[in-house]
Amino acid sequence: MKNRIFVSLALLLVWGGAKAQKSLPVYLDVRKPIEQRIDDALRRMTLDEKIAVIHAQSKFSSPGVKRLGFPDFWTDDGPHGVRPDVLWDEWEQAGQTNDSCVAFPALTCLAATWNPDMARLYGENLGEEALYRGKAMILGPGVNINRTPLAGRNFEYMGEDPWLASRMVVPYIQGLQSKGVAACVKHYALNNDEEYRHQVNVVVSDRALHEIYLPAFRAAVTEGGTWGIMGAYNLYKNQHNCHNDIMLNRILKGDWKYDGVVVSDWGGCHNTDEAIRYGLDMEFGTWTDGLTMGKTNAYDLYYLADAYKQLIKEGKHTTKELDDKVRRVLRLFYRTTMNRQKPYGFLCSEAHYDVARQIAQEGIVLLRNEKCEKRNEKWAAPLLPLDLTKTKRILVVGENAIKMMTVGGGSSSLKAQREVLPLDGLRSQLSIKHSALSIDYARGYVGDTIQSYNGVTVGRSLYDLRTADELRAEAVEKAKQADVVIVFGGLNKADYQDSEGHDRKQYELPYGQNELVEALVKANPRVVFVNISGNCVQMPWIDKVPAVVQGWFIGSEAGHALADVLTGVVNPSGKLPFSWYSRLEDCGAHATGSYPGTWRQNERIIDEEYKEDIFVGYRWLDLPDKVRATMSKVKPAKPLFAFGHGLSYTTFSVTQAHADKKEMTLDDNITFTVSVKNTGDRAGATTVQLYVCDLKCSLPRPVKELKAFSKVMLQPGEQRDVQLTLDRRALSFYDDRSQQWTAESGDFEALIGLASDDIQSKVKFKLK
Ligand code: BGC
Numbered sequence: 001m002k003n004r005i006f007v008s009l010a011l012l013l014v015w016g017g018a019k020a021q022k023s024l025p026v027y028l029d030v031r032k033p034i035e036q037r038i039d040d041a042l043r044r045m046t047l048d049e050k051i052a053v054i055h056a057q058s059k060f061s062s063p064g065v066k067r068l069g070f071p072d073f074w075t076d077d078g079p080h081g082v083r084p085d086v087l088w089d090e091w092e093q094a095g096q097t098n099d100s101c102v103a104f105p106a107l108t109c110l111a112a113t114w115n116p117d118m119a120r121l122y123g124e125n126l127g128e129e130a131l132y133r134g135k136a137m138i139l140g141p142g143v144n145i146n147r148t149p150l151a152g153r154n155f156e157y158m159g160e161d162p163w164l165a166s167r168m169v170v171p172y173i174q175g176l177q178s179k180g181v182a183a184c185v186k187h188y189a190l191n192n193d194e195e196y197r198h199q200v201n202v203v204v205s206d207r208a209l210h211e212i213y214l215p216a217f218r219a220a221v222t223e224g225g226t227w228g229i230m231g232a233y234n235l236y237k238n239q240h241n242c243h244n245d246i247m248l249n250r251i252l253k254g255d256w257k258y259d260g261v262v263v264s265d266w267g268g269c270h271n272t273d274e275a276i277r278y279g280l281d282m283e284f285g286t287w288t289d290g291l292t293m294g295k296t297n298a299y300d301l302y303y304l305a306d307a308y309k310q311l312i313k314e315g316k317h318t319t320k321e322l323d324d325k326v327r328r329v330l331r332l333f334y335r336t337t338m339n340r341q342k343p344y345g346f347l348c349s350e351a352h353y354d355v356a357r358q359i360a361q362e363g364i365v366l367l368r369n370e371k372c373e374k375r376n377e378k379w380a381a382p383l384l385p386l387d388l389t390k391t392k393r394i395l396v397v398g399e400n401a402i403k404m405m406t407v408g409g410g411s412s413s414l415k416a417q418r419e420v421l422p423l424d425g426l427r428s429q430l431s432i433k434h435s436a437l438s439i440d441y442a443r444g445y446v447g448d449t450i451q452s453y454n455g456v457t458v459g460r461s462l463y464d465l466r467t468a469d470e471l472r473a474e475a476v477e478k479a480k481q482a483d484v485v486i487v488f489g490g491l492n493k494a495d496y497q498d499s500e501g502h503d504r505k506q507y508e509l510p511y512g513q514n515e516l517v518e519a520l521v522k523a524n525p526r527v528v529f530v531n532i533s534g535n536c537v538q539m540p541w542i543d544k545v546p547a548v549v550q551g552w553f554i555g556s557e558a559g560h561a562l563a564d565v566l567t568g569v570v571n572p573s574g575k576l577p578f579s580w581y582s583r584l585e586d587c588g589a590h591a592t593g594s595y596p597g598t599w600r601q602n603e604r605i606i607d608e609e610y611k612e613d614i615f616v617g618y619r620w621l622d623l624p625d626k627v628r629a630t631m632s633k634v635k636p637a638k639p640l641f642a643f644g645h646g647l648s649y650t651t652f653s654v655t656q657a658h659a660d661k662k663e664m665t666l667d668d669n670i671t672f673t674v675s676v677k678n679t680g681d682r683a684g685a686t687t688v689q690l691y692v693c694d695l696k697c698s699l700p701r702p703v704k705e706l707k708a709f710s711k712v713m714l715q716p717g718e719q720r721d722v723q724l725t726l727d728r729r730a731l732s733f734y735d736d737r738s739q740q741w742t743a744e745s746g747d748f749e750a751l752i753g754l755a756s757d758d759i760q761s762k763v764k765f766k767l768k
Helices: 002-023 034-044 047-053 107-113 116-132 162-177 206-213 215-222 245-255 272-277 306-313 320-335 350-363 422-433 468-481 513-523 555-567
Strands: 073-077 137-139 182-188 200-203 228-231 261-263 365-369 393-397 438-442 484-490 527-532 547-550 606-609 652-654 670-678 684-694 705-714 719-726 733-735 740-742 746-755 758-767
Touching: 034 320, 047 306, 047 320, 107 116, 107 162, 107 350, 116 137, 116 162, 116 350, 162 182, 162 206, 162 215, 162 705, 182 215, 206 215, 206 733, 215 228, 228 245, 261 320, 272 306, 272 320, 350 555, 393 422, 393 468, 422 438, 422 484, 422 555, 438 468, 468 513, 484 513, 513 527, 527 555, 547 555, 652 684, 652 746, 652 758, 670 684, 670 705, 670 746, 670 758, 684 719, 705 719, 719 746
Parallel strands: 073 137, 137 182, 182 228, 200 606, 228 261, 393 438, 393 484, 484 527, 527 547
Antiparallel strands: 365 547, 652 670, 670 719, 684 705, 684 746, 733 740, 746 758
């Protein structure tokens, strides 16, 4: 009897469940394909609901469709950690106590790892932080090409090379989105400098657009499958990029078949009609006077709000474009907020700190490491790693040894749960192991003492009222007593440094650092300069300073990672993602006088013509003098450090490469094998780089272009084969005559080495 009751009950439950499933509307039925669910949801939405989802309701959110069960959609910066929550309609932080984060290294550092596995880890871990914080989309990563070292936001991007940026952006997106959090790749496109970013109209050839400035975005879409793209502030062909027919409709949604949303940069939308027709899907950050000022809802005044509704009501627009926008937004909802398979999020987990440290360790670049000029027997080896058996007194100098870099710089500013400062990192690591060692500190210079951003303030005061002379004199006096002097200098996140909204005003190091370094090396030649920045800087004293390290902005674990590299716990393996010019005029944008552009008579628009064309970074420096002379009178000096350069505490050799064939066809690949050997006595990693040279082409081409790379870790004495494969894409250029990518048959050469100026092996091959 009992059994019979049980069976009947079970049947009832199954029947009831099936009935419930059956009555589930299609748009909520997880078994149905997403496109079908979108169709169903779209049919059920009112005009008001459709208009509501395509624009913001607060600084960082848009409403879902509550009647149908779609929750609010929250987004946040990006790209180095999850930004603290801000007030509903203000930039000021809301003052929550649960919105600190792990600050991951800035994207220049990620690019300097030359390790796509690091980018994947970056995305995954950031995604977990975003999930915990309830953010469905992270505003990043940024892949604007580093065209000039003055550009204030280069630190948020991935360097000067389209191939390197493409290989690094794809796994970042995939890692992030594997957690059900959308990437929003920015700033599409041609946002290559910050000064006048709202007014600059970029004039660029089709070739440079497609070969240099678009490839990383294209990879983000066609390979990374990004769910979000942020339009840039600037104009292209006199149209703002947040509603730009060519950029958004033709290239992004047409040629690349992008099915995600285009989000405006905050305040980047300027016109209702253009926003309707030219590809914008979600409007954010347009100016409002704030809910506190008494408007019922200032967000109704957005370009894609009441004004759009009115045009539809008046019959001036149909809902054709609106439905396309809403479809994209619903697709984004299904991928994120409506995705029931999302994993759990974690905030500030130790695993996230470990990843932040690992990326930082791999991205730090050892630029120079010489024996000390005035050497004696005791100090006969290169200055780094610090020889702790002989070092008793270390002097640390410089503001950047004690300055938090996660606060400031614009929208990427964070409220890090912790940030280990360089001085603290060094002290904690060395004092554990070497009690006899003393570490002293001298400020050396005062730079930026404002340590707050949008209400996030740093506990430590940096005020120091001493004069520059007094600060320098103190450092010099102490340097005389030290075995080694480590200067943490460079730039910071203040306005006109590495920061959003403006560009740097000068290529030189600010705050009298050059005078300081010169004085220090005179007092003690054993100086290590650790440059903290996202850009290169002039180093007039380079020949006198035996060791230089590029330390980037590396987030929460900065002090630990830097100490790891300086002391040799980690063998550096980062490589520069940009060329480090000797002088500013050695960079194409400046050599051609095309930065920052020319104001039109009305003084509202500044035209910036990219006169160096496709020859950006090393492509400019490599040019034969005769060719460069047609564009500029400036003959560049040898760069301080070439693109792809980065030393190690061990040494590597590369054998002559060989190819698996002599001729390839357009449907074929060609693979080069090269053997790399660790010829030193420490384990270490290096990156083998392959550049393609098109020996004869109907259009001018760069002398070489990076088209493959591989990072390899080797034990002392170990030798390993590395294979690098090229396909037709690697041999192609954008032919502006036919408006398509073309690979011309003929002779090519693969140039393989460990930096763009360290080519160790060349192999000729043919494309049939
Ligand atoms: C920046 C974007 C950022 C947005 C939201 C804008 O000023 O250009 O990169 O995502 O603000 O903070």
